[in-house]
Amino acid sequence: MPIALSAVIDSLPYLLQGSFITAGIVVSAMLLGLVIGVCMAVGLVYGNRFIKYPLTMYVWVFRGVPVVVLLFLFYFGLFTFLDLNFSAFASVTIVLGMTTGAYQANIFRGAILSLPQGQFKAASALGMSNGQAIRSIVLPQILRMSIPAWSNEYSIILKDSALAFVIGAPEIMARTQFVASRTYQHLSLYIAAGIIYFLLTWAGVIALRKLEQYLRIPGYSHHGSN
């Protein structure tokens, strides 16, 4: 099998630099998704009709339309139309962030609904406003609860970040394509790219597992329950 390892080894530094871009995209998108997801989940559970309806629509759209379509729509379409000069990196981050936000909204919504009713009632009885109760009682619990599902989302977003090459972001996939087109060693290079993604997935999942364990340290107290 004509695996030209030399081509792979020579281009490895170049490819690995792409993983910084990839990591940047993924971390930013996940954090954006976290904020969107939590806010939407709160809106979906506690909000009135006028809040729930548009939020549900948002979730439906971003869970039903493929990421590639959204990338083309936003980067070549909307951003140009609105004269927003977002870079490819920023565009991918925004699109992925909005997409994962929709999925995370559902994750957190499920987590909120699974909390016993009594938690919220107790907070109100103690004189907390709704906002305080949500911030201090509901959020700390559901965020911990959702780490496994969130870890799953991370894995998905990492893989979706590979689509950034279609709008030219200089991440792993784009660089691999570039090197492959010049050395013709497609097979070995794309396998190498696959291995890099695999390792990034693995590392991330382990890191999140450690985070989950870390947050379980006894002695962490809920704010506000006097």
Added chain:
Amino acid sequence: MNESSPILRVNNITKSFGDNTILNDVSFELVKGEIKVLIGPSGGGKSTLLQCINCLVVPDSGDIKLEDEQIDFSSKQDLYSLRQRVGMIFQDFNLFDHLTALDNITIALRKVKKISKKEAVKRARLELEQVGLGDKEKLYPAQLSGGQKQRVAIARALAMDPKILMLDEPTSALDPELIGEVIAVIKSLAHKGMTMIMATHQISLISGLADEILFMEKGKIVEQGPPSLLLTSGNSSKSQGFCDRLNELSEVEG
């Protein structure tokens, strides 16, 4: 049938799992209409012995004869046919969760005994009536209480017309108030002359139904005899000791 010829002959059964010898050279016989009860401490091998009889667990050595027919452990056909003729009731009921009470009974009749659907339904309804659950045929196991599930399990086993019925701790997974309905069914089976061998902690089954008690400890039958012999009060037999402890426990609970 010759009265003295045993329906079931179990000879020198030995079974080990890894380094653990669970059954150590166990033998006994069962005559038609007889009821034997296995008692003894947990881990003594009662469950494994029952599962060896219908070869859900295949013995390492020894032999089993059902109606004077030697069972060939290596023949799948022999094993399937053996299990059709020996009924088993489990502690955890093991009803098929995706089927109604009625279908739990008909499925074995149709797939194993190849009976027509019409005949199977007729027979299944009959058996359900017999255990007092005629009106529950359309319910799923998730909708039945523990006692009801066990009674359906008994109906399911009986529909196969087994020569022998084996019961592995039939009431151990039941809430106390549900035990009575299952015991009633077992007692009526005994009345009708069903040949049974059961492992149980239930005093009323041990002293009330057993023709012979087999006390098992560490894989061997260490004591054997009718209740009249082993369970007279003041008796120093192991069986008596065991039953006394059971009585204490049930008093604490009651």
Added chain:
Amino acid sequence: MEFSPFYQELITSLNRGLMMSIALIIPSVIGGVLIGILAGATRTFGNPFVRKTADTYAAIFRGTPLVVQLFVLYFGLPNVGIYLSPYVAAVVGFTLCSGAYQSEYIRGALLSIKRGQYLGAQALGFTTFQAIFWIIVPQAVRRAIHGCGNEIIYLIKYSSLAFIVTCIELTGEGKTIATEYFRFTEVFTIIGLYYLALVTVAIFILKKIEQRLYVPGFGHS
């Protein structure tokens, strides 16, 4: 209502692309489920060697992006003399990737069936095959259907990547037209609607199936 030439050309191309999308989705769904069942069963019941093989397959295809897999199949394999047509490369890629995820759901479903179900069947005299077919499988299907259904939705969305291996389906057609007329916003909004329609239909069908199979006591695992 008069449609401008642009819209006429757009809708014609998109419908052509839609046909190709469906032609990609249906075999991939079927293939993915079949492989999922095979791999899932192997990973649950197989001997250690085949189990490791199936586990490795699942780990590779779940741990790497579909894009990379498509590139390897279409651009990489020619390096070793294997030439797949765009359509075949796309279907193979989708099937293998989807199959890995399906095997995960099916494995979970099979593991969730209590061993006692099998024992109960055996005690009644069922053969191994009868016990698996009439008792285990009907229950496993009900447990797996939610996860497997979700995976099918994902497959519909990821079929949009076929253009990467030059198999032109809905997204590919849209890219061509949008580039030609530089009207990305309109074109891709409409494409988005096409996909939403596909997904909605799929969800509807899956819900109907779930309802038909419903048995009390069998929630999603």
